[in-house]
Amino acid sequence: MLDIQPSPTLPRFAFGQHDEIVLSGISYRAIEHTDEGYVLVRTDGTGVAESFSHAVLSQRVTLGSLEHRREAFLPESAKRRLRVPTQEISTLPAKQQQRAKYHESLVRAFLEMESEGKVKRTDDSVKAVLPEIKIRAGKYLSVPSEGDAIQVDCNRMIVPDKISASRLLKRVAAFSRDGMAALYGRGTDSRRSRRIGPDELALLAKTVRNYLVMEQPSITQVVEDVRDAFIAENLRRKELEEKEGKGKSPLLLPSRETIRLEVKKLDPFEMDVARYGLAEARKRNAPVGKGLELTRPLERVEMDEWKVDLMTLLATSGIWSILSEEEKASLGLEDGKKTRWFLTAAMCTTTRCVLALKLSRAPSARSAMQTIDMIVRDKGIWADAVGALTPWNMSGTPELIVTDCGSAFIDYDTRAAAADLGINIDAGPAGMPEFRARIERLFGTMSTSFIGRFTGRTFRNTVVKGDYDTEDRAALTVEDLSEALVRWVVDVYHRRMHSGLDGETPRLCWNRLVDKYGVAPMPSVERRRRALGTRLKRTVTKKGISILGIRYHSEALARWFMHTSSKEVRVRFYSEDIGAIAVELNGEWVDVPSVFERYRGERAQTWILAAQEIRASVAAQRTIDEEVVFKAMTRIREINSNAMARQGLLVDDYSKERLAEIENSLLIGLDVVASPRETQFRAAADGLGIELETSQSPAAHREIPGSAPVVSGIAQSLPSEDGGTSGAPPDTMEETWNWEDR
Template sequence: MLDVQVSPSLPRFAFGRYDEVILDGISYRATDCSDDGYILVRTDASDVAESFSHAVLSQRVINGTLEHRRDEFLSQHARRRLRQPTRELSTLSPKTQRKAKNHEALVLAFLELEKEGKVKRTEDATKEALEEIKFRAGKYYSIASEADGGQFARNTRVSPEKVSASRLLKRVAPYSRDGLSALYGQDTQNRRERRIGPDELCLLTLTIRNYLSPERPSIADIVDDVSRAFRAENLRRKALFEQGSAGQGSGQPTSYLVPPSRETIRREINKLDPFEVVAARHGLDAARKKFAPVGTGMTLTRPLERVEMDAWKVDLKTIMSEAGIWSMLDEEEKAAFGLDMGKKTRWFLVAAMCATTRCILAMKLARAESGRAAMQTIDMIVRDKGHWADAVGTLTPWSMSGTPELIVTDAGSGFIDFDTRTAATDLGINIDAGPAGMPEFRGRIERMFGTMAGSFIGRFTGRTFSNTIAKGDYDSDKRAALTSEELSEALVRWVVDVYHRRPHAGLGGETPLNCWTRLVDKYGVAPMPSLERRRKALGTRTKYTVTKTGITILGIRYHSDALARWFMHARDPEVRVRWYSEDLGAIAVELDGVWVEIPSVLTRFRGQRAGVWLRTVREIRAAYAAEAAVSEAIIARTMDHIVALNANAMARQGLFVEDFSEERLKKLDATLMIGFRVEDTPRAATVPTGEDGLGIDLPTRRSPGADHAQPEASSGPDICEATVVDDVYDVPDLDDDWSIGEK
């Protein structure tokens, strides 16, 4: 069971007509919705309809057993899937990801120059700007990602070397249409070659240019023009053929052209540049009016239609607390949170806001902008935040969650990080980085930060003024009165109980909470991705060596029949792994190119977070330092004790960005887990012996009052059916003294 606490108000999910909903491996599509729930029909042509209440669907989403695929049955999405990889992008090979990263860096650099008017989509213009394109691409290409394999040094700018102007132009349009996944492509042998020949295509391309005329001919007119052009060309070729056969002139025998179909002509017309079409048929002024940006901004109607995410340097110097939850952290964790520096520190607040309702969907406190902070913020967006609100005692639920359609960020290093972009794409989220230095593209989140600076941060001592003139004689170092845990609690309470319930000018005086509730009831929201998808997209990307005992991470052993069968025939036991800190119950492992979920040997770890487990290890090591292995009963009791004692403190700490990078995982395995082993094999049976010292006595129903009833002699084979034997392998009562499992 997942370690989550749901909000008291249930969300209403949005399942569209062409969406696919997968429950227990069965594919459904929604046909009807009411205040009570959804009617889902199976897509296997059986026409079986089933009803699911909103409460059941919400519980499935929280458990991670519901997968929602937006517009899966839409025709254009089906065609797009033929052009794109069928697997999650983050699970493809490092070589493939490295190529895609190189291509995206060049495309993004090209689009930047295009917006500035420094390059056009022609081969000559692109060749002239190649050096500038390569230099700007280094900004994206130099950010470390899993695909690099550690080949780039930190703080070093590396630009792509081999760049072809023609190939770059071929990638710009697909990227603009389909996003990052278009750069991965597919094997050439899976692509069908065009049936139309080069001569036919050349004549067709010349003829459809007739469509670009002030007379505004229809597509039917162009079809007639193409037909006449092909007829005339074939007559000309026929004459050349006859001349060559008769030995007259210089004509050479040649083949006839095959006229294209009406659908082929229509598709080629639709490929014409839209701006050029309008300019040629209606005039340049009409084209400018149609395609020029509108100053009134975009119109948003649905919750999570557009989410703006940005990082803000907290306008406050905080004093790190050494009480409460911090006393349970070791020096390494204090260093990860910046608590070992012995001085006041600054924090970055990474926040995400629904642009339609102005509700804040996620917040993470980090020491610096990073891809890790961005990915954990995205994880918080899609998840229910009930336990964060309950931990600080808010008066209003924080139930805003779901899968956004689009996330818009700035051009900070954490948001243009390649791993972050692939993770968002795998979760079904489009992510777009706005132009650098232009916060007006993210005006709503920027204004929210301004409101927070004036309404929230200004209430605390220790505020750092933006410039020396505004600061005057104010000494922020001596008046830094807010600890970081208190800052986390204050942020949640201010967002949930103040900001969400305050009338918002951008909503016409409506509060963000009421706007969210109203629009969710009307449109619904897409549920969060399944647990398996979140694990592969957001999990720590690392490698481990498989042994006959499976894979052990942080003292937890993972094994399955599939892994055991693979190990028997594997030449290289090292595998790629996705480890998700929010659920230690399983890991994702790549076996022969296929990602398989490998569960933990002990079911106790299902739904448990890494933070709780690390504190459990420290508690057990302190109490049982001399023991070689600990039993499941000890682990269960210690984890329950820690959760009960520090649940609220750990929930407040959940706003901080946790460092579970590959490097830290390896370091924890090499330091914290030395000499620590979880006993996950069945313990030896402990049973009473018989009165004569031989064998054991088994009580039966016929002698309930006897402590050790003697079994009656019987030669029948069914004596076992009348015998009730105590479960001698039962796990000891947790109220008994703790014991150390023996192997």
């Protein structure tokens, strides 16, 4: 909008009887005016009259919606519009500008000498002083202007030479009558007629379309095609004349320049579609608007996959040294093999901050869902694991996630999980990456600024690659790649000035907008468990539900077990927190905790590695003490906690098939039981010795802290819904249930 401050005094405009007033594209003429304003009538023949106050007319002038054409309806003005251009002379083509400047210099030189009395408007008078007129015209012609075809030295004078006395006098008369516009004429080029006729033009237009093919022929090839087509047509006409005696005249072969100009006349968009395909044509010709208008962090998140332009050596180091072959296979790791990885990334479009990174051997719904999980979580554990100097605190629940139409993103489970977390997810048009321009640009920046620093990088084609041997030069392990990715994103990219943010860094932009607008907090772990957890079916037993050798039980599950005949339930297992599972009971999802509290907050990978070590050390032992398990888990974390965190950048496979495989191979027959407690003895009532408890002694009926209540050596029955007790069959009492150990 124009920055205009109107004056307090309104102007009064003067419109003549023959003036044209154009208001918002409608033509009017003034028929009457008063102190309050004007009465204008439309010039389209309808006779509609409208009144406009001086205030309204002033406002229209200020806004630029009123145009005043002085004396437009006079006969002389109508004749003048036939002689001179109707558009602004400054917008005419450069050739016309140069020609008008040439003639104006001569006209001004003539008028200058005429005012001095040195020439008259006769041919003889002009011929006598024509050399001097040319010299004076050079003074005007030599002044540089933007329309000049060639910029010359300001110290050099250009003298016009092609002018006759009669033509100069005609220019002077036109200039005196119509002003500078008369030197331009109507702008119609006086082109000579074409040498080739309609038959030649028809054949030429038909043959030139050979240029519109995916093989992308050159203009030289099209010239040869046109020549061959004309030769063939002339031979056909000659044969027809010999047979029937009434053939047509031979066609005239057009020149190479004529053929080239015909090729250039082809529609550019049609040409790009035919030669490069629709996707490339759309990319080349699609209009660019003002783009997205975003204000809040996490208002829009773009998520996409990229095949990393780097060959990594899958050597085992750090935490990989204690992975089994099955574990390596599940992560796509094969010792010594060289391969490329897919990176699933998510970016906040408003702040350009990277919200998630997940590496996988192939894109899948698991990689998409784990990327969404990483978006909503605080990523300090990954930044600390690689020793980053900048916090990776960008997290929260996004309002919208935009993806492409890849199978991982249009998967129903992915979309359902996003919806359960309160996130809208939308797949953009297929084959149109410009709708996710920010994340595509991020991948381009990674390829040049990040991947280009490592040996073993790949190239887009063999020409660019040259003699570079990608596989032989691959030296980076996947663990190194994970560390380098996080360090580059957190310490380099987030702290580098971004042109899309007007020079502000993504990190500062995030902090500024979060302080101003805030972000939606991440969903609770219970909600993430139900939305992102592995979908399983399990049969409930007297011991509860067992997954990966971990038992889960609760009072709600126990009551459901007693009153339901069908024992199979639907379960959600969340590998990031194995301390509880979500179970569907009577159509309602409830969280069932693990029997042992020390599993709370642990990752499934830590437990599996601990179980491997325990299995190897006590292979013949069926039951394992609780304390042994958690000492092993603590040792696993202490081996290399940073390597464990870096491993979290890889997509874990905890599908129901793999969970079944782990249970059937690694954890079969492994049972974790509570650590035995020391026997507690009480002093005798008389103070002498200790009291040996029997079923009849009063102490036998007192509860020992930390143990299950015992009545006559039988486990206490579970309370029933009516407040009483429900007895359990003897075979269900093999294991004492302690509610305090839930």
